[in-house]
Structures are given as C-alpha cells and as structure tokens.
Amino acid sequence: MHELTRRSLIKTALAGSAAITLSGCTLLPRKATGHSPQQYTGALGLPDNHFAVGAIAPDGTMLWQSPVDTRCHSGCNRPDTAQVVFFERRPGWAFYVFNSESGERLHRIEAAEGEHFVGHGVFSPDGRFLYAPANRYEPGEGIVAVYDSQRGYQRAHTFELNGIGAHQITMHPDGQTLIVGLGGILTHPDYDRIKLNLPTMKPALLMMDRLSGDVPARFQPSHHQLSTRHVDVAPDGTVYAAYQYQGPAHELRPLVARYRNGRYEEIDFGEAIHRELGNYIASIVAHPESDLVAIASPIGGTALIFNGHSGEVVGKASLPDCAGVEALVGGDFLVSSGRGKLVRMGKNKAATGVASMSVRWDHHLV
Amino acid sequence: MTRLTLTFLLASSVAVTPLMAATANNADGATVEYRKQWHSDILTGYQNLATQGQTLASQAASYCQTPSPEGFEQSKQAWLEAFLAWQQVRFVDFGPVEHRNRAWQFQFWPDPKNLVARKASYLLKEGAPITPEKISESGVAVQGFPMAEYLLYDQAFNGSDSALPADHTCKLLVEVTRHIADNGQSLANDWKGFQANYLGSDQYTDTTIRSAMAGLEILEERRLATPMGLRGNGKRSVYSADAWRSETSLAAMGASVQGLKQSFLPAFSELLAERKQPDLAEQIAQQFDEVLANFPELERPMAPLLADDSAYKLLQSLYIDITQLTSLVNDRAAVELGVVRGFNSSDGD
Numbered sequence: 001m002h003e004l005t006r007r008s009l010i011k012t013a014l015a016g017s018a019a020i021t022l023s024g025c026t027l028l029p030r031k032a033t034g035h036s037p038q039q040y041t042g043a044l045g046l047p048d049n050h051f052a053v054g055a056i057a058p059d060g061t062m063l064w065q066s067p068v069d070t071r072c073h074s075g076c077n078r079p080d081t082a083q084v085v086f087f088e089r090r091p092g093w094a095f096y097v098f099n100s101e102s103g104e105r106l107h108r109i110e111a112a113e114g115e116h117f118v119g120h121g122v123f124s125p126d127g128r129f130l131y132a133p134a135n136r137y138e139p140g141e142g143i144v145a146v147y148d149s150q151r152g153y154q155r156a157h158t159f160e161l162n163g164i165g166a167h168q169i170t171m172h173p174d175g176q177t178l179i180v181g182l183g184g185i186l187t188h189p190d191y192d193r194i195k196l197n198l199p200t201m202k203p204a205l206l207m208m209d210r211l212s213g214d215v216p217a218r219f220q221p222s223h224h225q226l227s228t229r230h231v232d233v234a235p236d237g238t239v240y241a242a243y244q245y246q247g248p249a250h251e252l253r254p255l256v257a258r259y260r261n262g263r264y265e266e267i268d269f270g271e272a273i274h275r276e277l278g279n280y281i282a283s284i285v286a287h288p289e290s291d292l293v294a295i296a297s298p299i300g301g302t303a304l305i306f307n308g309h310s311g312e313v314v315g316k317a318s319l320p321d322c323a324g325v326e327a328l329v330g331g332d333f334l335v336s337s338g339r340g341k342l343v344r345m346g347k348n349k350a351a352t353g354v355a356s357m358s359v360r361w362d363h364h365l366v
Numbered sequence: 367m368t369r370l371t372l373t374f375l376l377a378s379s380v381a382v383t384p385l386m387a388a389t390a391n392n393a394d395g396a397t398v399e400y401r402k403q404w405h406s407d408i409l410t411g412y413q414n415l416a417t418q419g420q421t422l423a424s425q426a427a428s429y430c431q432t433p434s435p436e437g438f439e440q441s442k443q444a445w446l447e448a449f450l451a452w453q454q455v456r457f458v459d460f461g462p463v464e465h466r467n468r469a470w471q472f473q474f475w476p477d478p479k480n481l482v483a484r485k486a487s488y489l490l491k492e493g494a495p496i497t498p499e500k501i502s503e504s505g506v507a508v509q510g511f512p513m514a515e516y517l518l519y520d521q522a523f524n525g526s527d528s529a530l531p532a533d534h535t536c537k538l539l540v541e542v543t544r545h546i547a548d549n550g551q552s553l554a555n556d557w558k559g560f561q562a563n564y565l566g567s568d569q570y571t572d573t574t575i576r577s578a579m580a581g582l583e584i585l586e587e588r589r590l591a592t593p594m595g596l597r598g599n600g601k602r603s604v605y606s607a608d609a610w611r612s613e614t615s616l617a618a619m620g621a622s623v624q625g626l627k628q629s630f631l632p633a634f635s636e637l638l639a640e641r642k643q644p645d646l647a648e649q650i651a652q653q654f655d656e657v658l659a660n661f662p663e664l665e666r667p668m669a670p671l672l673a674d675d676s677a678y679k680l681l682q683s684l685y686i687d688i689t690q691l692t693s694l695v696n697d698r699a700a701v702e703l704g705v706v707r708g709f710n711s712s713d714g715d
Contacts, residue, residue, distance in 0.1 A: 045709055073715060090715055119715060167715075190479050193713070194470050194506065229715075244714065249460065250567040275569065282710060298710035321708025338709030360709035 039063060039100065040326050041084050042336055043072035045360035052359075053086045053098060058328055060342045060355025064103030068096055073119030074168070074364035078149060079127040084366065087132065091189040092117030095132065097153065109153045114138060115145065116189060119363075120168040123149070124210060125175040129156060131210065133166035133180060140186045140196075142166035144178065144208065159213030163204060164197065167229040171210075172237060178208040179239055183227040185246070198246055203228040205241045205259065219264040223253055232293070234286040236260075238308060240293055242281035255281050256295065258308065267311040269304075276302040276316075282323035282363045287331065292347060294333040296322040298363075303335045305345060317351035319343055324365035336361035397571040403633035404574050405557075405564055411455035411629045412554040418448035419543075419550035422514075426543040433531035441539075442518050446614060448546065449511045453618045454625025457581025460573045461564065462556035470506040471549055475608045476588070481507040482516050483523070489538060490528050496537040501545045509549075512608075513542050519611040571637075575705045578630045580712065582692040585622055589615070590688060593668065594681055602672040613667035619684075620661040623691075627654045634699075643702050650699065653691045660684045 041055040044065065053072055054065040068086070070093075075086035077100065084100040093116055097107040111117055114136055121132040130147040142164055146157035165183035172179055184203030186196040201224050207217040221228055225246040233239045238260040245253045252274040254266035269277075278299030286293045286308060296303040298321045305315035321338035328334050332346035340357040425444035429437035452472050463469045474482065485507045489496065501508060516523060517530060517539045528535050564570050587597065593615070595602035607615035631654060638647035664684060671677045696707065 190481060191470075191474075191506065192476070194467055196467075198466070248464075248563065249569060249573060250563045278569070278711075280711075280714060282714065298708050298714065301706060301711070320706040321710050323710040338711065339706075363710055363715060 038329060040334060040365045041075065041077075041086070041098075041100065042324050042365045043068075043074065043086060043089070043362035045071065045338075045362065047358050053084075053096065053103075054359065055084070055100065055103065056342070056355075058334065058354075060357070062357070065359075066096075066098055066103040066105055069094075069108075071362065072096070073362055075120075075366050076122045076130075077366060078123050078130075079125060081127055083149075085121055085123075085130060087117045087119045087121060089362070090116070090118045090187070090193070091135070091137070092119055095121065097149075107153055109147065112145065112155060115143070117145075118165075118167050122169045122171050122178070125171065129210070131169055131178055133161075133169050135166065135187070137188050140164055140188070142182055144169065144180065144213070157213065159208060161206060161208075162215070163202060163206075165201075165203070165227070168231050170231050170233055172207070172233055172239070173235055174237070176210055178210045179231050179233055180206040180208055181228045181231045181241060182206055183229045183244075184224070185227055195246065198225065201225055201227065201246065203243075205231065205239070205257065205264070207239075219257070219259060221254075221257060222266055223247070226253055226255075228257075230281060230284050232284050232286045234291070234293075234308060235288055238286070240284050240286055240308070242284035242295055244281065245279035247279075249279060251279075253279065255279065256284065256293075256306075258311075267306070269306070269311065269313055273302075273304070273313060273316075276300045276318075277304075278302075283325040283365075285325040285327055285333065287327045287333065289327070289329075290331055292331070292333075294325045294327075294335070294345065296325050296335055298323045298338060303333075303343070303345060303351075305333060305347060314347045315345050315349065315351070317343060317345055319351070323363045324361050326365040334365065336365055338362075397568055397637065398565050400633040400637045401565050401570055401574070403636070404630070405561055407629040407632060408455060408458055409554065409557055411451070411458075411625060412550070412557050415448070415451040415455055416547075416550040416554040418444075418451040419547035422448040423540070423543040423547035426514075426539050430531060430536035430540050433536075438518075438530060442612075445511070445514055445518055445543075446612065446617075448550075449515070449609070449612075449614065450618065450621040452511060453621035455629065456622055457578050457626055457630065459577045459580060460570070461560050462553055465556065467506055468549055468553060471509040472546065473511050473608070474506045474509075475512060476606070477507065477512065482512045483520070486513060486516055486523070486538070490534050493534075496534065496541050498541060498544065501541045509542065509545050511546065512611075514539060514546065515609065515612050517542070519613075521611075572705050574630070575634065575700065575703065576707050576712075578626055578634070579696045579700060579705070579707045581622065581626060582688075582695055583707070585619060586685075586688050586692045589619055589622075590681070590685055593672065594678075594685060595672075596685070602678075604669040604672055607668055610668070613669070614665075615668045616671075616684075617661075617665040619688075620658065620665060623654065623657050623688075627658070638699060638702070641702060643699070646694070646699055646702065650691070650694045653687070653694055657684070657687045657691050660687060 044052045044054045051071045052065045052067050055063045071089045072086045073089040077084050082101045087095045094110045115134045118133050132145045134145045142161040144159040147153045148156040163182045165185040167181045167183045169180045182204045184201035205219045208215050226243040228241050230242040241257040243255045256267045277297040280299040281295045284295045291308045293308045294305045301320040303322045306313045324336035326334050335343045338360045342354040343351050345351045422444040425441050429441045591597045593607040604610045609615045609618050635647040671681050
C-alpha cells in the first residue's frame with residue numbers, strides 16, 4: 001500500500017469515532033496515528049555533551065531538534081494531535097511536550113514531590129490522558145501517574161501497581177487496558193542507579209484498567225531476576241514483554257515473553273542467539289502490519305526480527321549499541337544506535353544503513 | 367550518486383562483527399588464555415585487598431581497645447593502605463563484585479547529598495547498639511571506606527564530642543572496618559570460585575576490556591575532570607572528587623592506574639599483540655608509565671592544587687596524560703578489537 005493511500009485512510013479513520021480510530025491503529029503503524037505522517041522521535045545525546053529530543057523522517061532526515069535540560073529516554077505521540085511527549089531518563093524529574101511538527105517545546109511538567117518518572121508513558125486513545133509510570137521513591141512504590149492534557153497536564157489520578165520498578169507502558173488495542181512492565185528493581189535517587197533489591201525482585205507484566213486502575217492480570221517471568229522492562233502489543237492483542245536479566249553474564253535466560261489466548265509463555269531463540277543478546281533487550285516492537293516483532297540489544301550489539309507466533313528469527317544484524325526500534329510502513333523496522341546509526345531491517349533481507357549522524361540515539365524511537 | 371555511495375558504506379559498516387561473535391566463530395575458547403592471566407592478576411589484587419582490609423579491621427579494633435594518638439595515626443595509615451588496595455581493583459565491575467552491590471559497599475560515591483555524614487550522625491545519635499547486623503542493614507553509605515574515612519578524617523566531626531575514641535564511634539569504626547574486611551575476604555574467595563565460569567565464557571573477554579575502559583573513563587571524567595572544573599558547572603571543587611576528607615583523591619587515582627597496569631595490562635598487551643597490534647600495545651604500556659610518572663609527586667592533597675593557578679598546572683599535566691591513555695585504550699585499541707562501550711550499552715534502562 002502506498003503511503004499516500006495510507007494517509008488518506010488515517011484521515012478518514014481519525015474523522016470517525018474512537019472505535020474506528022482504534023481499528024485504524026490495527027492496520028497502520030502507530031506513527032501514523034498522530035497528525036505527522038511517518039515521523040520518528042527519539043532522545044538524543046549531542047556531540048557537545050548536551051541533550052535534545054529530535055524527530056526524523058523515515059529516510060533519516062532530521063526534521064527538528066529541540067534542546068532539553070537533561071538526557072531523555074522515551075515518550076509517546078498524543079493521538080489526533082501534533083504533540084509528542086518525552087520523559088527525562090530515570091530518575092526523570094520532568095516530561096516535555098513538543099509540537100511534533102515544529103519541535104517547539106510547549107510544556108515542561110515536573111514530577112510530583114516524592115516521585116520521579118521512569119522514561120515512558122502512553123496516551124488514552126482519545127489523546128486526553130497521559131499515563132506515566134513513576135516511582136514513589138521513599139517507600140519504593142511503582143505507580144501510574146495520570147495527567148490530563150486538556151487541563152494543561154494537571155495530575156488527574158494515581159494508580160497503584162503494588163510492585164517495584166514500573167517501566168514501559170503501552171495501550172492494548174481494546175483502548176481500555178494498559179500494559180505495564182514492572183522491572184522489579186528498587187532504586188532511590190539518592191543512591192545513583194544502585195539496584196537495591198536484586199535478591200528479592202518481583203518483576204511482572206501487568207494489565208491495568210485505564211479508568212479504574214484495577215489490575216486484573218499479573219504475570220511473572222520464569223526467574224525472579226528477569227527484569228520485565230519493555231512491552232508492546234500487536235494489533236490482534238498479543239502482548240510481548242522484553243527482559244533484562246540481572247544475574248551473572250554467563251547464565252543465559254529467556255529474554256522475551258508473549259501473552260495470547262490466556263497463556264503467558266517465554267520464547268527461546270536458542271543459545272547462539274541468546275549469547276548475542278547479552279541478557280539485555282532495550283526495545284521491543286510488534287509490527288502493526290504483520291506478525292513480526294523486532295528487538296534490539298545494545299549490550300550484545302544485535303538487533304533481530306522474529307515471527308511473533310513461531311518465535312523463529314527471520315532477520316538479524318550486528319549493530320553496535322543499537323537500542324531504538326520502530327515499525328516502518330510496508331513491513332520493515334527502523335533501528336537506531338548510540339553511535340548515530342539508523343538502519344532498516346526486514347524479514348529475510350540484509351540490513352541497510354539509512355543514515356549515520358553525529359548524534360547518539362537513546363533507547364527508544366516513538 | 368552520493369547518496370548511493372553513502373548507503374553502501376553504511377550497509378557495510380553495519381556488518382562489523384563484535385569480538386564476542388568473532389571468537390564464537392573461531393575455535394572454542396579462543397581467548398581463554400588471556401582470561402586465565404586476567405583471572406590470576408585480578409585475584410592477586412583481590413587478595414591484597416582482603417589482606418589490607420583485615421589489617422585495617424585489626425588495627426581499628428586494637429586502637430579502640432587501647433586508644434592512643436599513635437594508634438589513631440596507625441588506623442589512618444591502615445585505612446589508606448586498604449583504600450588504595452581497593453583502588454587497584456576498582457575497575458572490575460563484573461563478576462562477584464556485583465553480588466549484593468559489593469563495589470558500592472566498598473565505596474559509595476559520588477555522594478552529592480553527603481549521605482555518609484548524615485548516616486553517621488543518625489547512627490551515632492540513635493543510641494541503638496552498633497552490631498554487624500546493624501551495619502548490614504544500614505545501606506551502602508555506611509558499609510565501606512567513605513564511612514571509615516569520615517570517622518577518621520572529617521575535620522568537623524573530629525572536633526565534636528563524638529570524635530574518636532568516643533565509645534559509640536569506636537564501635538561504629540570497628541564494625542565498619544570489619545564489614546570491609548569480610549567483604550574483601552568474600553570477594554577474593556568468590557573470585558576464585560568464579561574461575562570456571564570466567565574461563566568458560568568467551569564473552570568475559572569483552573566484559574573485562576569494557577570494565578577497564580569504564581574504569582579509565584570514570585577516572586578521567588568523574589574523578590579528575592569534574593573536580594578540575596572541566597565538566598558540569600565549570601567550577602573547581604574538591605568536593606566533587608572522591609576521598610577529599612583524607613585528601614587522597616590523587617593518590618587513589620595513581621593506585622587505580624597502577625592497578626590497571628598490574629591486573630589488566632599484561633593480558634591485554636598479549637591480546638593486542640596477537641591481533642597484530644604490538645606497536646599499539648607498546649604505546650599503551652608507555653602511556654601507563656607516563657601517567658604513573660606523575661606520582662609520587664602528585665600524592666598530595668588536591669584542594670591546594672585547585673586553589674592555585676600555577677599548582678593547577680600539575681593537575682592539567684596529569685589530566686593530559688590520562689586522556690591520552692584513555693584515548694589509546696578506549697578509542698584505538700577498542701576499535702581494533704571491536705569492543706564497544708556505548709551510549710546505551712554502558713548504562714542501560
């Protein structure tokens with residue numbers, strides 16, 4: 001399908017009801033659900049050791065760069081608007097709202113007292129509420145802080161996760177269920193990034209009702225040190241979680257889990273591939289147009305694509321410090337690296353360089 | 367046309383194979399000989415730390431049993447010897463030192479909120495008995511060299527009623543130094559037990575090189591450039607350095623470089639030579655000596671060097687030597703070996 005056709009389709013979908021918008025989501029890369037067609041935003045380290053958030057076109061052209069006070073991590077597009085939100089890296093004391101077309105900074109919202117953000121967030125399908133995982137750091141409690149974008153990003157609610165180390169959050173295609181990765185690692189801003197509870201971690205993948213905050217489902221990985229940080233969901237509702245193993249480097253554990261049809265199971269890529277992943281996955285993205293899922297490991301310098309149902313690896317590339325992943329229209333993925341590389345990857349074909357820049361891309365593209 | 371060429375170049379650079387994959391493709395255990403050497407050299411460093419930690423704990427116990435000005439000075443000396451033994455192996459950031467945050471237990475730093483002083487004040491005012499369990503549950507700011515340093519060296523504290531050899535303070539010093547000694551002994555033992563896994567996984571070759579790279583970067587950036595005012599807000603401040611209370615920030619840097627030379631460089635040089643880089647190996651060895659030639663002259667307090675522009679030149683000279691060493695190891699050698707310390711891989715989330 002050509003891009004222009006897609007864009008027309010999106011516009012049609014956006015003009016309709018929320019339900020139609022959602023079905024639009026199931027057909028199209030989520031990039032296209034905002035006003036800006038085919039644009040990818042990421043947190044940047046600049047050559048002068050300053051930091052920014054920047055947006056690129058699929059061909060690697062930098063569309064805008066907007067300076068920020070400190071290193072950011074990830075963010076989310078606000079549906080039906082030209083807004084993109086980015087969070088400061090953990091411990092994140094603020095998030096920024098940008099005009100996604102111009103890069104103009106619209107807001108900088110500070111974390112509530114006693115809380116810090118963890119680098120991620122997602123909007124409700126109507127674009128009104130921003131759900132931001134956060135750490136209430138004195139008691140060490142993971143929460144989802146809810147902000148109302150229609151009221152200048154005032155705090156609207158707080159949902160308890162009954163666990164430690166909330167990280168990435170995403171929205172299920174049902175428009176109602178939030179999917180949250182609970183890393184399980186206790187940290188405190190006074191203690192740098194020291195992991196304070198490695199022997200007693202309780203990571204989990206959570207499903208949360210976005211209106212009530214109820215948590216109807218909670219899944220635990222096969223080992224208590226498999227920090228369940230990153231999550232994504234396919235259009236058919238299959239949920240994926242990516243782990244970061246906190247045990248010794250010579251031990252290899254499963255790194256990806258899948259939840260579908262009421263079953264939570266871990267995917268084994270085989271020993272050779274697990275060695276190349278270095279027990280660490282930075283990003284996991286399910287392609288909205290297919291059953292393909294891409295992951296990237298900066299520790300292993302490896303990005304790969306697997307078939308979501310079979311777990312079969314159908315594409316792999318060595319890319320030092322790769323971390324950010326997003327879906328491209330047409331079925332491929334875009335992968336970014338801390339060395340400024342942007343690479344296009346697809347099923348059963350060689351990875352190709354898209355751009356090489358002097359910036360360093362942080363963990364995620366949105 | 368230009369665009370096509372660019373794409374071609376990028377496509378080929380994507381295929382650069384990291385060391386881990388390269389060794390996996392070669393005969394099994396291609397780099398095991400280097401790891402044998404590293405294991406042995408690091409064990410020597412850990413055993414020295416265990417011994418010096420034990421001496422420190424014994425000296426603190428003996429001083430607190432029979433306090434005397436001489437005993438106080440001997441305790442400071444024992445602290446310094448043990449602290450420098452730690453500096454020599456501080457670069458190792460993987461394996462048993464990760465267990466229960468042992469590295470942080472030995473040295474909680476940076477400490478911008480002065481948690482060490484706050485925790486000491488809290489523990490001493492609380493009046494509760496200072497027991498090994500109390501130390502174990504009080505967090506990393508209490509458990510290592512900075513806490514012992516605070517009790518032995520902090521000027522304001524030494525002028526207070528709680529100053530050594532006050533009973534409660536003595537108890538704290540004895541238990542903290544005992545904790546350091548126990549950690550040192552456990553670390554040396556666990557490192558021995560780690561041998562089979564370390565030798566059995568080729569990935570630890572990369573990991574070991576990365577740990578040295580990280581150690582050098584922390585040395586250059588955080589331990590030296592930051593207090594020199596070359597980073598951050600641009601102000602010179604000894605409080606940005608570690609070990610400012612004992613005025614041993616610079617001596618500690620010397621010990622860290624010496625430690626890398628003893629425990630990392632031998633196997634690294636052989637690895638470089640085997641990868642047809644004997645000249646680079648020789649350059650790196652020479653640059654280690656260039657850095658170390660700044661010592662013992664620079665084994666002196668850092669604060670006066672920051673305060674005086676002509677004395678500051680000594681720090682600049684050290685800084686230049688260290689940046690050259692870092693550049694040789696972290697840029698040139700790492701690129702030759704395909705080892706990357708990245709924006710994302712070195713400090714993930």
